[in-house]
Every structure is written in structure tokens, then in C-alpha cells.
Amino acid sequence: MTQPFRIAIAGLGTVGTGVVEILTQNEDIITQRAGREIEIVAVSARNKDRDIDISKYRWVDNAAEIYKSEGVDAVVELIGGSEGIAADVVRNSLDNKCHVVTANKALLAHQGLALAEMAEHNGVCLMYEAAVAGGIPIIKAMREGLAANEFSSVYGILNGTCNYILTKMQKTGRDFADILQEAQDLGYAESDPTLDIEGIDAAHKLCLLASIAFGVKPDFDALKTTGITHINATDIKFADEFGYRIKLLGITRRIDDKVMQILEPCLVPTNSPLGMIDDVYNAVYVEGNFVETPLFTGKGAGKGPTASSVVADIIDLARGKNIPTFGIPVNKLVEGQWIDVGETTSRYYLRIMVTDKPGVIASVAAILRDNDISIEGMVQTGRDPGQSVPVVLTLHEARHADVQKAAQGIERLECCSEKPCIMRIEEL
Ligand SMILES: NC(=O)c1ccc[n+]([C@@H]2O[C@H](COP(=O)([O-])OP(=O)(O)OC[C@H]3O[C@@H](n4cnc5c(N)ncnc54)[C@H](OP(=O)(O)O)[C@@H]3O)[C@@H](O)[C@H]2O)c1
Incomplete structure (x- = not known):
């Protein structure tokens, strides 16, 4: 009988709770698909008092040490942040030959290369499907399903909060600040929305897609980012009159042997694949030399969609899959020759x-x-x-x-x- 695949979860907030719920509710089908049982052996958060039942799992006070839990195959990091405890959880786990699954785009954008090296060096995987476009399996699509293609460009609507704000501005004629407040009241935007509305969250994701698409080392600092705070109702109205929608677009493109990566609001035709993506939905539009132009769309955030991607990564690990973090071995990734915008x-x-x-x-x-x-x-x-x-x-x-x-x-x-x-x- 195959041994269960044993995981430890650090972080039991929106996504962490969702992961526990999926693994519990869909246990049978997940076991069949993974070919073995997936067992949660330990959990960690700041506070033991939880809405979900965690009594069956070992509680670990210091998340940075969760990898030490007995027999753990993979640590699932769902705390967040590009530094601090989340980085400690991931580094310690990889260093001690535990696979890692994370949804942490900020960490990957800033430290992805070093962490990928660490994973390879230790013969384990660093998985991050949920870090880019939440429930859309775009990492799997680009690293596996489209692996036969040479990519020429990738366009993404990668932040649901911004897309919600821009869609609402378009539909109501109201101004940015007004809709932002509404998005915060509805829980679509954080109380500090800076990472979203300044484009930083989407830029984190874009630099990971650029790396997979073009085999370059992820380089967040080489990415020019402009948010949506300067867009007003007049822009939305005029764009509409010209037959366009304004979308916060991540664009990465190869031109000869150079790569462009920019994240900024753009006008796209109203009836184009990305012009029709509204509300909190995300989308990624890929140009590959044989597949042509597939479009991937779905919810880019939220408990269910994000946890669904985390669990897909866990299932892949339980199946024994081992795919390089950015699609090719780290020593094959090249320094990006970035195009001057x-x-x-x-x-x-x-x-x-x-x-x-x-x-x-x-x-x-x-x-x-x-x-x-x-x-x-x-x-x-x-x-x-x-x-x-x-x-x-x-x-x-x-x-x-x-x-x-x-x-x-x-x-x-x-x-x-x-x-x-x-x-x-x-x-x-
Ligand atoms: N939410 C989404 O829709 C979404 C979508 C895509 C990706 N992500 C990514 O998923 C990750 C988690 O996001 P989230 O929305 O689930 O965050 P969250 O709801 O704020 O949950 C964070 C969790 O981390 C725990 N935590 C914080 N500091 C800790 C520490 N020092 N030691 C142990 N645990 C600690 C918190 O514990 P307490 O509960 O005890 O405070 C909480 O359970 C982030 O990287 C985020 O970027 C989220």
C-alpha cells in the first residue's frame, strides 16, 4: 500500500482554510487522482483559535520549524509576504528537502531565483500555481500544456481588484475613489489597497510569467509598473466612445533576443478576448508559435479558486511530478536582455x-x-x-x-x- 503524502500547512487564513476544506470535502476523489492519501500532519498560524476543526493535526507554534513535523513530504506556505516568516518557512523547508507549495507571488517575484536554486540543489520542488491568477492553472498550462511552443508574447489581466474597479467605473460612470471605497466595503480590496491599485501585485505575477515564457531569470526590478489611480471617469467614457475598454495589463513580449515586460493600464478593443474580461475575473492570453492564441480565464483570487490551485500542486507532488520551477533548470535561465520601454x-x-x-x-x-x-x-x-x-x-x-x-x-x-x-x- 502506497504511503500517504504528508503535508504541513503554515497559515490558516483565507487560503489555508480553503485548502483544509477542499482536502476534507473532496478527500475520496483527491486520493484517487493523487494515487495515494493526502494527510495533513501539522498546521501553524498565529492564533490557535480557528473556525475550522484542526484538532486532528499537530499544532506548531513556530511556523519556521513546521518542516520538522514527523514525516512531512511537503510544506504548504500560506502566510504571505516577500520576507520574514513566510520566507523562513520556505527556505527552511527546501533546505531540509521538503517540497514547498506556496501562493506567495511577492516572495517568488523577489526571491524566486534563489529559492528555485535551493529547491533544485535539494532535489525537491517549489510549486506556486496559486501565486499567479488564483484559480486559473496558467503555470501548469505554460510549463506543461504549452511546453511545445515558442512564445512570442503573454498578456494578462492579473489583478481582480483593479479589474473590478475599472469594470465598475465603466458600468456606472463613477470615479476611481468612489468605486475603490465600494470595493473595500465588499471585501474585494484590502484596507491598504496599495499593492493592488499601484499594480505591484500584478507585476509580481507578470515577472513569473515572463520567466516561464522566455527562459529568463525572474527580475521584478526590471519591470516598469504603473497603477490605475490616475484613471478617471472621463478616460473610461472616452475609451468607450472609441470602442475600447481600459484594462490593467501585464505584457511580456520577446522581440529578437530581447524581452519587454511592462505592467500598465492600456486600451484594448471592447470585443477583444481581454476587453470582455470583467469584474474580479483574471485572464491570460498567450501567443505561441503552434498553439496560436489560447485564452485562460477564471477567478484570480478568493478562497475556493486559490485553494483549488494549491491542492492541484499538492496532488502533482503526491503523484511524483517534478517540474523545474520556471520550466527549465535554473542554470539554463538567462539574464534578461530587457527592452528599454x-x-x-x-x-x-x-x-x-x-x-x-x-x-x-x-x-x-x-x-x-x-x-x-x-x-x-x-x-x-x-x-x-x-x-x-x-x-x-x-x-x-x-x-x-x-x-x-x-x-x-x-x-x-x-x-x-x-x-x-x-x-x-x-x-x-
Ligand atoms: N486571498 C486570496 O484570494 C489569495 C489569492 C492568491 C494568492 N494569495 C496568497 O496566499 C497567501 C495567503 O493569503 P491569505 O489571503 O490566505 O492571507 P490571510 O487570510 O491573511 O492568512 C494569513 C495566515 O498567515 C498566518 N500568519 C501570519 N503570521 C504568521 C506567523 N508569524 N506565523 C504563523 N502564521 C502566521 C495568519 O495567522 P492568524 O490567522 O492566526 O492571524 C493567517 O492564518 C499570500 O501569499 C497571498 O498573497 C491569496
Whole structure:
């Protein structure tokens, strides 16, 4: 009879509780699929007083030592954070030849390479399906299901909170701050939403996808990140009129032997695969040279979807699967030759706030012309002589650095009342 696969869980919050519940409720089917029983032998959290029954499991006060629990095959780290106790749990476990399953994108984005090396050195696996796009099995899809392909780009809507806010702004016409408050009241956004709305959480995930897609060492610091706090109801409305939705997009692309990785709000066609992803849903759109363009979508967070991915990793380990952390052995990963974002080209959306008076548009057009940028279209709705009004321009393909320089020039005009808003237009 095959021995049970023994796990210890550090962290019994939203995801940790979900993992215990799935392993309990779906025990029979999971045992059949794993080919052996999965046994929780130990758990740890800050506080012993829990909503779920943990009386059958050994309690460990110091999570960093949970790997010492008798006969543990894998430690499941569900505490979170790029440093501190979560990092200690993972490092100690790998160092002591325990497999690790984690949902911790921050830890992986900052320390993934060193941890992957540690896992390989010790002959164990570091699994993190739940760290990227919650319930969507995108790590498995890219490392296994699509392993035959050379990837040219990956686009992702990777943060449910931002997608919820942008969708609600679009549907209600209300402004960012208002919808953020509502998202916090509904529990879709944290009380400190910085990691989400500044794009950092999504950027953590994107740098892991870039590594798998292009065989580069994950490098969070090489990633340019812009959040959604500067998007207002006017942008949403104009984008809509032009036939676009605004989405916080992670984009990684290979151009020759260089790789681009950026995370920023972009306009995508309303009826495109990513334009139709609304509310808290995540999506990843992959371009592979044989598979073409599969789209993966589903819930990117929450107890059930995230725990489902954690348990899938546990089942894979129980089956004896061993897949390199980033799809290829660590010594084959190369330093990314990162593309300077300034050199990339795209069509652009440009919203400026300018005083409604004669000659203003001519001054703006002159700045664009001087920076080698041609205007595709322009909209100014309504008139309010002497007051600040929004003017929105769409620009033909232009260099990012030129568009930024032009925006700075426009901002310096006396008639301009606030920093222009620039967004790429991505035709998917
Ligand atoms: N929630 C989601 O939808 C989601 C989605 C994708 C990925 N993730 C990732 O999953 C991980 C867990 O997230 P979560 O939402 O489940 O977090 P959470 O609800 O805040 O739970 C964190 C757990 O860690 C425990 N903990 C904190 N400090 C500890 C310490 N020093 N020693 C032992 N335990 C400690 C807490 O104990 P107490 O309960 O006793 O305070 C709690 O049980 C994070 O890496 C997160 O980024 C979450």
C-alpha cells in the first residue's frame, strides 16, 4: 500500500482554510487522482483559535520549524509576504528537502531565483500555481500544456481588484475613489489597497510569467509598473466612445533576443478576448508559435479558486511530478536582455486638460509634430470658454519616449491644468 503524502500547512487564513476544506470535502476523489492519501500532519498560524476543526493535526507554534513535523513530504506556505516568516518557512523547508507549495507571488517575484536554486540543489520542488491568477492553472498550462511552443508574447489581466474597479467605473460612470471605497466595503480590496491599485501585485505575477515564457531569470526590478489611480471617469467614457475598454495589463513580449515586460493600464478593443474580461475575473492570453492564441480565464483570487490551485500542486507532488520551477533548470535561465520601454512603439491614447480658448489645440499639435507624432483622432466634447476641459487624442504608432516627451511639453503649456494621461492602445 502506497504511503500517504504528508503535508504541513503554515497559515490558516483565507487560503489555508480553503485548502483544509477542499482536502476534507473532496478527500475520496483527491486520493484517487493523487494515487495515494493526502494527510495533513501539522498546521501553524498565529492564533490557535480557528473556525475550522484542526484538532486532528499537530499544532506548531513556530511556523519556521513546521518542516520538522514527523514525516512531512511537503510544506504548504500560506502566510504571505516577500520576507520574514513566510520566507523562513520556505527556505527552511527546501533546505531540509521538503517540497514547498506556496501562493506567495511577492516572495517568488523577489526571491524566486534563489529559492528555485535551493529547491533544485535539494532535489525537491517549489510549486506556486496559486501565486499567479488564483484559480486559473496558467503555470501548469505554460510549463506543461504549452511546453511545445515558442512564445512570442503573454498578456494578462492579473489583478481582480483593479479589474473590478475599472469594470465598475465603466458600468456606472463613477470615479476611481468612489468605486475603490465600494470595493473595500465588499471585501474585494484590502484596507491598504496599495499593492493592488499601484499594480505591484500584478507585476509580481507578470515577472513569473515572463520567466516561464522566455527562459529568463525572474527580475521584478526590471519591470516598469504603473497603477490605475490616475484613471478617471472621463478616460473610461472616452475609451468607450472609441470602442475600447481600459484594462490593467501585464505584457511580456520577446522581440529578437530581447524581452519587454511592462505592467500598465492600456486600451484594448471592447470585443477583444481581454476587453470582455470583467469584474474580479483574471485572464491570460498567450501567443505561441503552434498553439496560436489560447485564452485562460477564471477567478484570480478568493478562497475556493486559490485553494483549488494549491491542492492541484499538492496532488502533482503526491503523484511524483517534478517540474523545474520556471520550466527549465535554473542554470539554463538567462539574464534578461530587457527592452528599454522608451524604445517600444504603440498607438496611444492621450488625455489632456486644457483651457478652452483659441490657439490651444494648435500649440498641442505643434508639440506632437515636433516629437514626430501624428494625430489619428481628436475629441473635445462640449465647450466651456476660459475653463479647463478634457481633450482626448489618439495617436498613430509612436515611440514611447517621444510620447512621454511630448506629454511633458504639453504639461508645461500655460493652458494645461494637469498631468496628461497617456495609455497604450493594444490591438489584440
Ligand atoms: N486571498 C486570496 O484570494 C489569495 C489569492 C492568491 C494568492 N494569495 C496568497 O496566499 C497567501 C495567503 O493569503 P491569505 O489571503 O490566505 O492571507 P490571510 O487570510 O491573511 O492568512 C494569513 C495566515 O498567515 C498566518 N500568519 C501570519 N503570521 C504568521 C506567523 N508569524 N506565523 C504563523 N502564521 C502566521 C495568519 O495567522 P492568524 O490567522 O492566526 O492571524 C493567517 O492564518 C499570500 O501569499 C497571498 O498573497 C491569496
